[in-house]
Amino acid sequence: MRLTDFFLPTIKENPKEAQIASHRFMLRAGMIRQSSAGIYSWLPLGFRVLKKIEQIIREEMDRAGCQELLMPTIQPAEIWRESGRYDVYGKEMLRLIDRHDREMLYGPTNEEMITEIVRSSIRSYKDLPKNLYHQQWKFRDEVRPRFGVMRGKEFLMKDGYSFDVNKESAINSYNKMFIAYLRTFARMDLKAIPMQADTGPIGGDLSHEFLVLAETGESEVFCHKDILNFEVPGPDTDYSTDLQPIVDKWTSLYAATDEKVDVSKHTEIGASLVSARGIEVGHIFYFGDKYSKAMGATVAGPDGNDITLEMGSYGIGVSRLVGAIIEASHDDNGIIWPDAVAPFKVGIINLRVGDKSCDIACEETYTKMRDQYVEVLYDDRNESVGVKFADMDLIGLPWQIVIGPRGLKEGKVELKNRSSGVKEELSINDALNNILG
RNA sequence: CGGAGCGUGGCGCAGUCUGGUAGCGCACUUCGCUGGGGGUGAAGGGGUCGUAGGUUCGAAUCCUAUCGCUCCGACCA
Incomplete structure:
Protein backbone atom coordinates (compact mmCIF):
# COMPACT_ATOMS: atom_id res chain seq x y z
CA MET A 1 0.00 0.00 0.00
CA ARG A 2 1.23 3.45 -0.92
CA LEU A 3 0.82 6.04 1.78
CA THR A 4 -0.36 8.57 -0.80
CA ASP A 5 -3.32 6.23 -1.36
CA PHE A 6 -3.83 5.01 2.19
CA PHE A 7 -6.23 6.78 4.54
CA LEU A 8 -4.00 7.55 7.48
CA PRO A 9 -5.01 10.76 9.25
CA THR A 10 -2.27 11.08 11.88
CA ILE A 11 -2.29 13.82 14.49
CA LYS A 12 0.77 15.59 15.78
CA GLU A 13 -0.63 16.93 19.04
CA ASN A 14 -2.00 14.90 21.88
CA PRO A 15 -5.77 14.98 22.02
CA LYS A 16 -6.62 16.34 25.46
CA GLU A 17 -9.29 13.77 26.20
CA ALA A 18 -6.93 10.83 25.86
CA GLN A 19 -5.44 10.08 29.24
CA ILE A 20 -3.65 6.82 28.62
CA ALA A 21 -1.07 5.77 26.05
CA SER A 22 -3.23 3.41 24.02
CA HIS A 23 -6.07 5.90 23.64
CA ARG A 24 -3.65 8.69 22.75
CA PHE A 25 -1.76 6.65 20.18
CA MET A 26 -4.86 5.14 18.61
CA LEU A 27 -6.22 8.60 17.96
CA ARG A 28 -2.88 10.04 16.86
CA ALA A 29 -2.04 7.11 14.60
CA GLY A 30 -5.37 7.43 12.83
CA MET A 31 -6.65 4.04 14.01
CA ILE A 32 -9.96 5.19 15.44
CA ARG A 33 -12.21 8.22 15.59
CA GLN A 34 -14.76 8.80 18.30
CA SER A 35 -18.37 8.99 17.19
CA SER A 36 -19.93 9.63 20.59
CA ALA A 37 -19.02 8.72 24.16
CA GLY A 38 -17.63 5.17 24.17
CA ILE A 39 -18.45 4.58 20.49
CA TYR A 40 -15.77 4.57 17.80
CA SER A 41 -15.24 4.19 14.09
CA TRP A 42 -12.34 1.98 13.14
CA LEU A 43 -10.22 3.58 10.44
CA PRO A 44 -8.19 1.41 8.04
CA LEU A 45 -5.07 1.13 10.19
CA GLY A 46 -7.00 0.20 13.32
CA PHE A 47 -9.31 -2.10 11.43
CA ARG A 48 -6.38 -4.10 10.07
CA VAL A 49 -5.17 -4.74 13.62
CA LEU A 50 -8.64 -5.68 14.78
CA LYS A 51 -8.89 -8.23 11.98
CA LYS A 52 -5.49 -9.70 12.84
CA ILE A 53 -6.55 -10.23 16.43
CA GLU A 54 -9.85 -11.74 15.32
CA GLN A 55 -7.98 -14.19 13.12
CA ILE A 56 -5.60 -15.32 15.87
CA ILE A 57 -8.55 -15.93 18.16
CA ARG A 58 -10.33 -17.82 15.39
CA GLU A 59 -7.33 -20.06 14.76
CA GLU A 60 -6.86 -20.92 18.42
CA MET A 61 -10.55 -21.51 19.05
CA ASP A 62 -10.86 -23.75 16.02
CA ARG A 63 -7.76 -25.66 17.04
CA ALA A 64 -9.35 -26.29 20.42
CA GLY A 65 -12.39 -27.80 18.73
CA CYS A 66 -14.77 -24.85 18.72
CA GLN A 67 -16.91 -23.75 15.82
CA GLU A 68 -17.58 -20.22 14.72
CA LEU A 69 -21.06 -18.94 13.94
CA LEU A 70 -22.67 -15.52 13.99
CA MET A 71 -25.58 -14.43 16.10
CA PRO A 72 -27.44 -11.12 15.70
CA THR A 73 -26.72 -7.96 17.64
CA ILE A 74 -30.42 -7.36 18.27
CA GLN A 75 -32.23 -9.89 20.44
CA PRO A 76 -35.85 -10.33 21.49
CA ALA A 77 -36.64 -9.57 25.14
CA GLU A 78 -38.54 -12.85 25.58
CA ILE A 79 -35.52 -15.11 25.90
CA TRP A 80 -34.07 -12.79 28.53
CA ARG A 81 -37.33 -12.99 30.43
CA GLU A 82 -37.04 -16.77 30.30
CA SER A 83 -33.61 -16.76 31.90
CA GLY A 84 -34.74 -14.15 34.38
CA ARG A 85 -32.05 -11.68 33.39
CA TYR A 86 -34.23 -9.11 31.64
CA ASP A 87 -35.06 -7.35 34.88
CA VAL A 88 -31.77 -8.10 36.60
CA TYR A 89 -29.45 -6.63 34.01
CA GLY A 90 -30.29 -3.01 34.67
CA LYS A 91 -29.57 0.13 32.72
CA GLU A 92 -26.44 -1.19 31.06
CA MET A 93 -28.67 -3.08 28.68
CA LEU A 94 -29.78 -0.96 25.77
CA ARG A 95 -33.49 -1.66 25.30
CA LEU A 96 -35.34 -0.95 22.08
CA ILE A 97 -38.90 -1.08 20.87
CA ASP A 98 -39.61 -1.88 17.24
CA ARG A 99 -42.54 -0.60 15.14
CA HIS A 100 -44.77 -3.43 16.33
CA ASP A 101 -44.13 -2.44 19.95
CA ARG A 102 -42.06 -5.54 20.38
CA GLU A 103 -39.41 -5.30 23.08
CA MET A 104 -35.91 -5.86 21.77
CA LEU A 105 -32.43 -5.25 23.08
CA TYR A 106 -28.94 -4.73 21.73
CA GLY A 107 -27.14 -7.77 23.09
CA PRO A 108 -24.58 -7.23 25.85
CA THR A 109 -23.84 -11.00 25.74
CA ASN A 110 -25.42 -14.10 24.21
CA GLU A 111 -26.04 -16.89 26.72
CA GLU A 112 -29.79 -16.83 26.16
CA MET A 113 -29.56 -16.69 22.40
CA ILE A 114 -27.12 -19.59 22.06
CA THR A 115 -29.10 -21.65 24.55
CA GLU A 116 -32.19 -21.00 22.45
CA ILE A 117 -30.37 -22.21 19.35
CA VAL A 118 -28.96 -25.33 20.95
CA ARG A 119 -32.12 -26.39 22.77
CA SER A 120 -34.13 -26.21 19.58
CA SER A 121 -31.60 -28.14 17.51
CA ILE A 122 -29.87 -30.71 19.68
CA ARG A 123 -31.91 -33.65 20.95
CA SER A 124 -29.44 -36.36 21.89
CA TYR A 125 -26.46 -36.71 24.22
CA LYS A 126 -24.67 -38.15 21.17
CA ASP A 127 -24.54 -34.67 19.65
CA LEU A 128 -22.51 -33.33 22.56
CA PRO A 129 -20.17 -31.88 23.55
CA LYS A 130 -20.30 -28.74 21.43
CA ASN A 131 -18.50 -25.46 21.78
CA LEU A 132 -19.83 -22.59 19.66
CA TYR A 133 -18.49 -19.07 19.47
CA HIS A 134 -18.86 -15.88 17.55
CA GLN A 135 -17.09 -12.55 17.29
CA GLN A 136 -19.78 -9.95 17.33
CA TRP A 137 -20.30 -6.36 18.39
CA LYS A 138 -21.83 -5.95 21.80
CA PHE A 139 -23.35 -2.97 23.50
CA ARG A 140 -23.28 -2.08 27.15
CA ASP A 141 -24.57 1.32 28.06
CA GLU A 142 -21.71 2.11 30.43
CA VAL A 143 -22.32 5.01 32.79
CA ARG A 144 -18.84 6.25 32.21
CA PRO A 145 -16.98 5.03 29.16
CA ARG A 146 -13.27 5.87 29.18
CA PHE A 147 -9.79 4.96 28.02
CA GLY A 148 -10.85 4.77 24.38
CA VAL A 149 -11.59 1.25 23.18
CA MET A 150 -10.57 -0.23 26.53
CA ARG A 151 -13.87 0.70 28.08
CA GLY A 152 -16.29 1.58 25.34
CA LYS A 153 -20.03 1.19 25.13
CA GLU A 154 -19.80 -0.64 21.84
CA PHE A 155 -17.11 -3.29 21.68
CA LEU A 156 -16.16 -6.38 19.74
CA MET A 157 -16.17 -9.53 21.81
CA LYS A 158 -15.45 -13.15 21.12
CA ASP A 159 -17.94 -15.10 23.18
CA GLY A 160 -18.07 -18.87 23.17
CA TYR A 161 -20.40 -21.30 24.85
CA SER A 162 -19.87 -24.94 25.73
CA PHE A 163 -22.57 -27.59 26.10
CA ASP A 164 -21.94 -30.90 27.84
CA VAL A 165 -23.95 -33.75 29.31
CA ASN A 166 -22.28 -33.77 32.70
CA LYS A 167 -20.04 -31.74 34.95
CA GLU A 168 -16.91 -33.78 34.27
CA SER A 169 -17.22 -33.23 30.56
CA ALA A 170 -18.06 -29.56 31.12
CA ILE A 171 -14.92 -29.05 33.15
CA ASN A 172 -12.95 -30.64 30.34
CA SER A 173 -14.50 -28.09 27.98
CA TYR A 174 -13.55 -25.37 30.44
CA ASN A 175 -9.97 -26.63 30.58
CA LYS A 176 -9.68 -26.58 26.80
CA MET A 177 -10.63 -22.94 26.81
CA PHE A 178 -8.23 -22.23 29.64
CA ILE A 179 -5.37 -23.59 27.51
CA ALA A 180 -6.61 -21.99 24.31
CA TYR A 181 -6.70 -18.62 26.06
CA LEU A 182 -3.13 -18.96 27.27
CA ARG A 183 -2.10 -19.69 23.70
CA THR A 184 -4.19 -16.94 22.15
CA PHE A 185 -2.75 -14.17 24.29
CA ALA A 186 0.79 -15.52 24.01
CA ARG A 187 0.54 -15.29 20.24
CA MET A 188 -0.09 -11.57 20.63
CA ASP A 189 3.04 -11.29 22.76
CA LEU A 190 0.93 -10.67 25.82
CA LYS A 191 1.58 -12.09 29.23
CA ALA A 192 -1.95 -12.80 30.39
CA ILE A 193 -2.24 -14.26 33.88
CA PRO A 194 -5.28 -16.37 34.77
CA MET A 195 -6.72 -15.27 38.08
CA GLN A 196 -9.56 -16.36 40.29
CA ALA A 197 -12.49 -14.14 39.55
CA ASP A 198 -15.91 -13.12 40.62
CA THR A 199 -18.60 -14.58 38.42
CA GLY A 200 -20.76 -11.46 38.48
CA PRO A 201 -24.15 -11.37 36.79
CA ILE A 202 -23.36 -14.39 34.63
CA GLY A 203 -23.23 -16.65 37.66
CA GLY A 204 -21.50 -19.93 38.36
CA ASP A 205 -18.80 -21.30 40.61
CA LEU A 206 -15.69 -21.85 38.47
CA SER A 207 -14.23 -18.83 36.78
CA HIS A 208 -10.95 -17.27 35.76
CA GLU A 209 -10.12 -13.85 34.44
CA PHE A 210 -7.10 -13.40 32.19
CA LEU A 211 -5.27 -10.19 32.99
CA VAL A 212 -2.50 -8.41 31.18
CA LEU A 213 -0.25 -6.61 33.60
CA ALA A 214 0.04 -2.92 32.74
CA GLU A 215 0.41 0.27 34.77
CA THR A 216 -2.83 1.62 33.42
CA GLY A 217 -4.83 -1.48 34.29
CA GLU A 218 -8.27 -0.91 35.69
CA SER A 219 -8.00 -3.27 38.62
CA GLU A 220 -5.42 -4.06 41.23
CA VAL A 221 -4.08 -7.61 41.01
CA PHE A 222 -1.80 -9.83 43.04
CA CYS A 223 0.08 -12.94 42.12
CA HIS A 224 3.08 -15.09 42.90
CA LYS A 225 5.98 -13.92 40.77
CA ASP A 226 6.74 -17.43 39.47
CA ILE A 227 3.52 -17.45 37.44
CA LEU A 228 5.03 -14.80 35.20
CA ASN A 229 7.55 -17.34 33.97
CA PHE A 230 5.28 -20.34 33.50
CA GLU A 231 5.55 -21.87 30.06
CA VAL A 232 2.58 -21.46 27.74
CA PRO A 233 1.42 -24.72 26.13
CA GLY A 234 2.76 -24.98 22.58
CA PRO A 235 0.94 -25.09 19.25
CA ASP A 236 1.24 -28.88 19.29
CA THR A 237 -0.92 -29.17 22.40
CA ASP A 238 -3.26 -32.13 21.98
CA TYR A 239 -6.71 -31.07 23.13
CA SER A 240 -7.94 -34.66 23.22
CA THR A 241 -5.67 -35.52 26.14
CA ASP A 242 -6.27 -34.77 29.79
CA LEU A 243 -5.52 -31.08 30.22
CA GLN A 244 -6.12 -30.98 33.96
CA PRO A 245 -2.39 -31.16 34.87
CA ILE A 246 -1.65 -28.02 32.85
CA VAL A 247 -4.57 -26.15 34.37
CA ASP A 248 -3.58 -27.36 37.83
CA LYS A 249 -0.09 -26.03 37.33
CA TRP A 250 -1.28 -22.62 36.22
CA THR A 251 -3.71 -22.40 39.12
CA SER A 252 -1.34 -23.81 41.72
CA LEU A 253 0.05 -20.44 42.75
CA TYR A 254 -1.80 -17.50 44.21
CA ALA A 255 -3.21 -15.07 41.66
CA ALA A 256 -6.23 -12.89 42.36
CA THR A 257 -7.90 -9.65 41.42
CA ASP A 258 -8.77 -7.15 44.12
CA GLU A 259 -12.27 -8.56 44.46
CA LYS A 260 -10.89 -11.99 45.38
CA VAL A 261 -7.96 -10.85 47.50
CA ASP A 262 -6.81 -13.16 50.27
CA VAL A 263 -4.60 -11.09 52.57
CA SER A 264 -3.40 -14.11 54.51
CA LYS A 265 -1.81 -15.40 51.31
CA HIS A 266 0.13 -12.19 50.96
CA THR A 267 2.01 -12.65 54.24
CA GLU A 268 2.50 -16.31 53.40
CA ILE A 269 4.07 -15.58 50.01
CA GLY A 270 6.07 -12.65 51.27
CA ALA A 271 8.72 -11.31 48.92
CA SER A 272 7.48 -13.42 46.00
CA LEU A 273 4.22 -11.49 45.86
CA VAL A 274 3.73 -9.29 42.83
CA SER A 275 1.34 -6.41 43.24
CA ALA A 276 0.37 -4.74 39.97
CA ARG A 277 -2.47 -3.43 37.90
CA GLY A 278 -4.16 -5.51 35.25
CA ILE A 279 -6.30 -5.19 32.14
CA GLU A 280 -8.89 -7.91 31.84
CA VAL A 281 -8.75 -9.35 28.33
CA GLY A 282 -10.54 -12.66 28.84
CA HIS A 283 -12.98 -14.27 31.22
CA ILE A 284 -14.09 -17.88 31.37
CA PHE A 285 -16.96 -19.35 33.38
CA TYR A 286 -18.37 -22.72 34.16
CA PHE A 287 -21.91 -22.16 35.36
CA GLY A 288 -23.62 -25.53 35.13
CA ASP A 289 -27.34 -25.48 34.41
CA LYS A 290 -28.12 -21.87 35.28
CA TYR A 291 -29.46 -21.05 31.82
CA SER A 292 -30.25 -24.53 30.53
CA LYS A 293 -32.52 -25.16 33.48
CA ALA A 294 -34.33 -21.84 33.28
CA MET A 295 -34.76 -22.21 29.54
CA GLY A 296 -35.41 -25.94 29.39
CA ALA A 297 -32.36 -26.92 27.35
CA THR A 298 -32.21 -30.70 27.59
CA VAL A 299 -31.18 -33.70 25.53
CA ALA A 300 -32.16 -37.34 25.73
CA GLY A 301 -29.59 -39.39 27.65
CA PRO A 302 -28.55 -43.01 26.99
CA ASP A 303 -31.43 -44.22 29.18
CA GLY A 304 -33.98 -42.10 27.36
CA ASN A 305 -34.40 -39.64 30.22
CA ASP A 306 -33.81 -35.93 29.75
CA ILE A 307 -30.48 -34.47 30.79
CA THR A 308 -30.21 -30.75 31.53
CA LEU A 309 -27.19 -29.34 29.73
CA GLU A 310 -24.06 -28.24 31.54
CA MET A 311 -22.78 -24.95 30.20
CA GLY A 312 -19.84 -22.62 30.29
CA SER A 313 -19.13 -19.33 28.60
CA TYR A 314 -15.87 -17.83 27.45
CA GLY A 315 -15.24 -14.23 26.50
CA ILE A 316 -12.36 -12.30 24.97
CA GLY A 317 -12.47 -8.54 24.56
CA VAL A 318 -11.33 -8.31 20.95
CA SER A 319 -11.47 -4.53 20.54
CA ARG A 320 -10.13 -4.04 24.05
CA LEU A 321 -7.13 -6.18 23.14
CA VAL A 322 -6.02 -3.57 20.63
CA GLY A 323 -5.70 -1.12 23.49
CA ALA A 324 -4.19 -3.68 25.85
CA ILE A 325 -1.48 -4.60 23.36
CA ILE A 326 -0.52 -0.94 22.95
CA GLU A 327 -0.45 -0.45 26.71
CA ALA A 328 1.94 -3.37 26.91
CA SER A 329 4.06 -2.32 23.94
CA HIS A 330 4.88 1.32 23.20
CA ASP A 331 7.47 4.03 23.83
CA ASP A 332 7.42 7.82 23.82
CA ASN A 333 7.33 7.93 20.03
CA GLY A 334 4.42 5.62 19.50
CA ILE A 335 3.20 2.08 19.17
CA ILE A 336 5.46 -0.96 18.87
CA TRP A 337 3.38 -3.68 17.27
CA PRO A 338 4.15 -7.33 17.92
CA ASP A 339 4.62 -9.00 14.52
CA ALA A 340 1.49 -11.11 14.80
CA VAL A 341 -0.93 -8.18 15.00
CA ALA A 342 0.95 -5.44 13.15
CA PRO A 343 -1.19 -3.66 10.54
C1' C B 1 -25.39 7.84 39.71
C1' G B 2 -22.54 11.54 43.08
C1' G B 3 -18.53 15.43 42.40
C1' A B 4 -15.68 18.84 39.01
C1' G B 5 -15.06 21.06 34.35
C1' C B 6 -15.32 22.22 29.12
C1' G B 7 -18.09 23.48 24.25
C1' U B 8 -14.81 29.72 19.82
C1' G B 9 -11.99 27.31 11.87
C1' G B 10 -9.69 20.24 11.13
C1' C B 11 -6.64 20.02 16.14
C1' G B 12 -4.88 22.75 20.62
C1' C B 13 -6.17 27.31 22.79
C1' A B 14 -6.78 33.01 23.99
C1' G B 15 -10.80 36.40 24.25
C1' U B 16 -15.97 35.84 28.67
C1' C B 17 -14.75 38.60 34.92
C1' U B 18 -15.24 44.54 32.88
C1' G B 19 -20.81 43.70 26.24
C1' G B 20 -18.86 47.35 20.82
C1' U B 21 -19.35 42.45 15.74
C1' A B 22 -13.28 37.30 16.52
C1' G B 23 -7.64 36.18 17.26
C1' C B 24 -3.03 32.93 18.01
C1' G B 25 -0.17 28.25 17.17
C1' C B 26 -0.40 23.83 14.42
C1' A B 27 -2.77 21.70 10.16
C1' C B 28 -4.62 22.88 4.99
C1' U B 29 -3.96 25.31 -0.41
C1' U B 30 -0.41 27.66 -4.15
C1' C B 31 4.61 29.03 -5.31
C1' G B 32 9.88 29.19 -4.01
C1' C B 33 14.17 27.58 -1.20
C1' U B 34 15.67 23.28 1.57
C1' G B 35 16.39 17.94 1.86
C1' G B 36 18.83 11.74 6.73
C1' G B 37 14.46 13.19 12.68
C1' G B 38 7.93 17.19 12.79
C1' G B 39 12.95 22.81 8.08
C1' U B 40 11.90 27.76 5.85
C1' G B 41 9.94 32.38 3.07
C1' A B 42 5.78 34.60 0.60
C1' A B 43 0.72 34.58 -0.66
C1' G B 44 -4.12 32.39 0.47
C1' G B 45 -8.81 29.68 2.12
C1' G B 46 -11.76 28.39 6.20
C1' G B 47 -15.46 30.10 12.21
C1' U B 48 -23.66 32.92 12.20
C1' C B 49 -18.31 31.43 19.08
C1' G B 50 -22.86 23.81 20.88
C1' U B 51 -28.37 24.89 20.44
C1' A B 52 -32.83 27.70 21.79
C1' G B 53 -34.93 31.70 24.17
C1' G B 54 -34.24 36.32 26.92
C1' U B 55 -31.83 41.27 28.51
C1' U B 56 -29.59 45.32 25.53
C1' C B 57 -28.98 50.40 20.62
C1' G B 58 -25.47 46.30 20.40
C1' A B 59 -24.06 39.52 23.06
C1' A B 60 -18.63 34.68 22.08
C1' U B 61 -19.06 37.86 26.57
C1' C B 62 -24.83 38.93 30.93
C1' C B 63 -29.52 35.70 32.28
C1' U B 64 -32.54 31.08 31.59
C1' A B 65 -33.18 26.45 29.53
C1' U B 66 -31.32 22.50 26.81
C1' C B 67 -27.87 19.22 24.28
C1' G B 68 -23.03 17.23 23.89
C1' C B 69 -18.20 15.93 25.61
C1' U B 70 -14.26 15.20 29.30
C1' C B 71 -12.09 14.22 34.12
C1' C B 72 -12.37 12.05 39.53
C1' G B 73 -15.31 8.44 42.30
C1' A B 74 -18.88 4.18 42.64
C1' C B 75 -19.92 0.11 38.69
C1' C B 76 -18.22 -3.10 34.64
C1' A B 77 -15.45 -7.63 29.17
Missing part, protein backbone atom coordinates in the same frame (compact mmCIF):
# COMPACT_ATOMS: atom_id res chain seq x y z
CA PHE A 344 1.74 -3.92 8.11
CA LYS A 345 4.97 -5.79 8.60
CA VAL A 346 7.25 -3.23 6.94
CA GLY A 347 7.27 0.48 6.25
CA ILE A 348 9.40 1.92 3.48
CA ILE A 349 10.49 5.52 3.84
CA ASN A 350 11.53 7.36 0.69
CA LEU A 351 13.70 10.19 2.01
CA ARG A 352 13.81 12.10 -1.26
CA VAL A 353 10.73 11.77 -3.36
CA GLY A 354 11.54 13.04 -6.84
CA ASP A 355 15.15 11.87 -6.71
CA LYS A 356 15.44 9.31 -9.45
CA SER A 357 17.70 6.82 -7.69
CA CYS A 358 15.55 7.01 -4.54
CA ASP A 359 12.29 6.56 -6.38
CA ILE A 360 13.62 3.60 -8.34
CA ALA A 361 15.13 1.88 -5.30
CA CYS A 362 11.91 2.36 -3.31
CA GLU A 363 9.73 1.06 -6.11
CA GLU A 364 11.96 -1.96 -6.50
CA THR A 365 11.90 -2.73 -2.79
CA TYR A 366 8.16 -2.16 -2.61
CA THR A 367 7.45 -4.39 -5.60
CA LYS A 368 9.69 -7.18 -4.37
CA MET A 369 7.94 -7.29 -1.04
CA ARG A 370 4.49 -7.17 -2.56
CA ASP A 371 5.43 -10.02 -4.85
CA GLN A 372 6.27 -12.09 -1.80
CA TYR A 373 3.04 -11.07 -0.07
CA VAL A 374 4.79 -9.13 2.65
CA GLU A 375 2.41 -6.55 4.04
CA VAL A 376 4.14 -3.30 3.29
CA LEU A 377 3.32 0.39 3.60
CA TYR A 378 5.37 2.63 1.33
CA ASP A 379 5.67 6.26 2.44
CA ASP A 380 5.91 7.92 -0.96
CA ARG A 381 4.67 11.29 0.26
CA ASN A 382 6.62 14.39 -0.60
CA GLU A 383 6.99 15.38 3.05
CA SER A 384 9.95 16.43 5.10
CA VAL A 385 11.92 13.52 6.52
CA GLY A 386 11.09 14.41 10.09
CA VAL A 387 7.40 14.01 9.39
CA LYS A 388 7.97 10.63 7.80
CA PHE A 389 10.15 9.28 10.60
CA ALA A 390 7.73 10.53 13.21
CA ASP A 391 4.69 9.01 11.52
CA MET A 392 6.43 5.69 10.95
CA ASP A 393 7.49 5.43 14.59
CA LEU A 394 4.00 6.46 15.67
CA ILE A 395 2.20 3.74 13.74
CA GLY A 396 4.75 1.25 15.01
CA LEU A 397 5.34 -1.16 12.13
CA PRO A 398 7.90 -3.82 13.18
CA TRP A 399 10.39 -2.97 10.41
CA GLN A 400 11.37 0.24 8.64
CA ILE A 401 13.40 0.40 5.48
CA VAL A 402 14.82 3.89 5.07
CA ILE A 403 15.99 4.72 1.58
CA GLY A 404 17.88 7.92 0.81
CA PRO A 405 20.41 9.22 -1.70
CA ARG A 406 23.28 9.12 0.77
CA GLY A 407 23.03 5.39 1.41
CA LEU A 408 22.21 4.53 -2.17
CA LYS A 409 25.59 5.86 -3.28
CA GLU A 410 27.05 2.86 -1.46
CA GLY A 411 24.21 0.65 -2.61
CA LYS A 412 22.83 0.54 0.94
CA VAL A 413 19.52 1.13 2.64
CA GLU A 414 18.86 1.36 6.36
CA LEU A 415 16.88 -1.37 8.07
CA LYS A 416 15.46 -0.38 11.43
CA ASN A 417 13.79 -2.64 13.93
CA ARG A 418 11.08 -0.63 15.70
CA SER A 419 11.19 -2.71 18.84
CA SER A 420 14.95 -2.85 19.48
CA GLY A 421 15.75 0.40 17.72
CA VAL A 422 18.67 -1.34 16.03
CA LYS A 423 19.62 0.14 12.63
CA GLU A 424 21.70 -1.60 10.00
CA GLU A 425 23.08 -0.48 6.64
CA LEU A 426 22.42 -3.25 4.16
CA SER A 427 21.84 -3.90 0.50
CA ILE A 428 18.20 -4.04 -0.52
CA ASN A 429 18.34 -7.80 -0.89
CA ASP A 430 19.96 -8.33 2.50
CA ALA A 431 17.35 -6.12 4.10
CA LEU A 432 14.62 -8.17 2.48
CA ASN A 433 16.19 -11.41 3.59
CA ASN A 434 16.50 -10.16 7.15
CA ILE A 435 12.82 -9.33 7.23
CA LEU A 436 11.71 -12.55 5.63
CA GLY A 437 14.07 -14.65 7.69
